[in-house]
Amino acid sequence: MKNKTFLFVLLFLPCFLSAQMKSYDYYRKLNKPSGNDYFSIKILPAIMAKSKSNLSDIRIYEAREKDTVEIPYILEWLGSTSEEFEVTSQMINESYREKCCSFATFKFERKESINRIQLKIEEDNFDKSIKIEGSDDNKKWFTIREHLRIVGYSNGETKVKYASLNFPSSEYTYFRLTLDDINSARIKIFDVFTMDIDTRKPGSYSELPIVTRKDSLKKQNKTTEITLDLGQNYFLSHVVLFPKKEKDFFRNVNVYCSLGKITSPKGVFENWSLEGTGVLRSDDENKFSFFNSNSSKIKIEIFNQDDQPVEIPEIKVFSEDCQLVTQLPVSDNLFLCYGKTNDNSPTYDMAHFEEKIPDKLNAINYGDEVVKASVIAETNPLFKEKIWLWVILGLVILVIAVFSLRMLNASKNEKS
Numbered sequence: 001m002k003n004k005t006f007l008f009v010l011l012f013l014p015c016f017l018s019a020q021m022k023s024y025d026y027y028r029k030l031n032k033p034s035g036n037d038y039f040s041i042k043i044l045p046a047i048m049a050k051s052k053s054n055l056s057d058i059r060i061y062e063a064r065e066k067d068t069v070e071i072p073y074i075l076e077w078l079g080s081t082s083e084e085f086e087v088t089s090q091m092i093n094e095s096y097r098e099k100c101c102s103f104a105t106f107k108f109e110r111k112e113s114i115n116r117i118q119l120k121i122e123e124d125n126f127d128k129s130i131k132i133e134g135s136d137d138n139k140k141w142f143t144i145r146e147h148l149r150i151v152g153y154s155n156g157e158t159k160v161k162y163a164s165l166n167f168p169s170s171e172y173t174y175f176r177l178t179l180d181d182i183n184s185a186r187i188k189i190f191d192v193f194t195m196d197i198d199t200r201k202p203g204s205y206s207e208l209p210i211v212t213r214k215d216s217l218k219k220q221n222k223t224t225e226i227t228l229d230l231g232q233n234y235f236l237s238h239v240v241l242f243p244k245k246e247k248d249f250f251r252n253v254n255v256y257c258s259l260g261k262i263t264s265p266k267g268v269f270e271n272w273s274l275e276g277t278g279v280l281r282s283d284d285e286n287k288f289s290f291f292n293s294n295s296s297k298i299k300i301e302i303f304n305q306d307d308q309p310v311e312i313p314e315i316k317v318f319s320e321d322c323q324l325v326t327q328l329p330v331s332d333n334l335f336l337c338y339g340k341t342n343d344n345s346p347t348y349d350m351a352h353f354e355e356k357i358p359d360k361l362n363a364i365n366y367g368d369e370v371v372k373a374s375v376i377a378e379t380n381p382l383f384k385e386k387i388w389l390w391v392i393l394g395l396v397i398l399v400i401a402v403f404s405l406r407m408l409n410a411s412k413n414e415k416s
Contacts, residue, residue: 020068021061025339026050028366030060033328040361041073041324041336045206046369048319049232050339054294057343060326063333071334072348073326074357077292079237080203086193087112089175094189102179102186111136113171119163120191124154128187129180130165134172144170147283149250160252160303162279204321208234217309224302224309234319236290239298241280242314249310251280251302255288258297272299280310292320325357326350328364336366 021027026047033039043058051057060071089112093105117132130148133141145167152161165177179187211231217224228239236257243249256272275290280302288300298317302310327350328334 020059020070021063021335021337022372023340024057024059024337025052025372027335027337027370028368029370030328030334030336030364030366032332032334033330033364034362036328036330038325038327038357038361039364041326041364041366043075043322043324045208045234045319047336047338048322049234052339052341053343055235055322056345057338057340058324059337059346060324060328061335061337062329062331063335070346071326071328072346072350073324074348074350074354075322075324077320077322078204079320081201087114089192091189091192092174096181096186099182101181104177104179104189104192105138105174106192107138107174111171111173113169114175115167115169117165117175117177118193119150119165119189120193121150121152121161121163122188122190124152124159124161126150126152126187127184131178132165132167133176133178134170135174135176136172138174141176142172144168144175147248149279149281151250151252151279153252160277162252162277166284205237205318206321208236208317208319210315210317213315222304222306224304226300226302226312226315228298228300228315228317230296230298230317233294233296234317235292235294236298237292237318237320238287238289239300240316240318241286241288241300241312242316243280243282243286244311244313245282248282249280249307250282251304251307251310253278253280253288253303254301255290256299256301257290257293257295258299259295270297270299325361339372 028047030041041060043055047058048055055075058073058075060073062069062071087108089106089108091104091106093103096102128150130150131146132144132148134144135141145165148165148167150163150165152163153159154161177189208230210228212229214227214229215224216227239255254277255275257275259271259273261268262271273293275293276288278288280286300315304310
């Protein structure tokens with residue numbers, strides 16, 4: 001019924017659909033603007049999913065009586081904005097206590113607020129618990145965070161090293177690390193990078209539907225694999241895992257997205273692309289980023305080693321929101337078009353005059369999606385089966401043959 005409605009609309013809009021607009025598979029009619037001003041148009045994940053050219057095929061058109069005008073826009077991503085700065089420091093002390101712990105102290109030229117320390121470690125195999133302390137005089141110390149864990153693992157084929165310490169922003173002149181050496185050999189820290197991340201504003205994200213989820217335990221590799229199928233391609237921002245926290249855990253994680261299926265002599269396989277690595281922790285938010293990768297499937301690989309698998313009852317996947325910023329005329333014939341293969345990104349003069357765009361913008365909404373007739377035909381199961389195409393072709397040939405015979409018989413009767 002819905003498809004019939006789309007076809008009905010298309011039949012009664014021939015004057016609005018120019019050759020330009022007809023080259024797109026989908027369009028939505030924009031609401032009439034209240035005035036000739038700048039507006040924002042939010043692009044839903046469902047629209048981004050149907051883009052065939054990585055959002056390069058999105059256009060705004062005004063359909064006039066005699067022609068169609070393309071309206072310029074700027075595409076803006078609405079995720080959280082932050083800047084990361086490397087803060088220089090100097091290692092001033094390295095010491096240890098036999099069968100106890102090691103110490104590393106470093107100093108800033110001026111008091112700095114930092115929230116991450118990245119350690120450079122010579123050894124490949126290590127497992128350490130670390131305490132971070134801060135001081136302004138190198139005498140009185142305050143605990144910032146305890147029981148942070150760094151891990152390195154190498155068996156010749158696989159090499160994993162996680163030596164990043166994340167903690168609440170802290171402002172001290174001196175920082176001291178205490179590494180537990182009771183259960184493992186001492187390690188050599190040959191360099192330290194301290195970082196400050198300044199988050200300017202929180203972002204806007206949309207949760208994506210998960211169509212199917214499959215969990216499997218790979219005993220040979222001592223891993224848990226979780227595969228998520230979203231049903232269609234989306235621009236993936238991040239995934240958040242919500243594990244049960246009945247006990248403390250610290251597991252290395254690889255996150256993949258699918259690039260599609262590949263065919264080999266051994267069969268058809270999913271082509272997985274590694275998007276990033278991280279750690280599943282009992283004391284963290286367990287957020288893993290994709291950086292707007294375009295995919296319909298996600299695979300999460302959790303390294304259990306010799307521990308029991310962590311139960312993860314809930315997983316959420318998010319897409320970063322985006323919007324178009326544009327100056328619209330007061331018209332009732334404005335259309336948002338998308339869905340064109342191999343379309344090029346538009347280039348508008350508007351990109352050079354962003355300072356003229358006001359900070360606060362009124363939003364323009366749009367109506368339901370209208371699908372081009374040819375796309376409806378392609379999605380009809382009748383046309384997906386080749387046997388039906390042959391049946392239809394046979395019927396056409398039969399009809400032509402019947403009419404041809406009738407015409408021949410009529411011609412003979414006239415001559416006789």
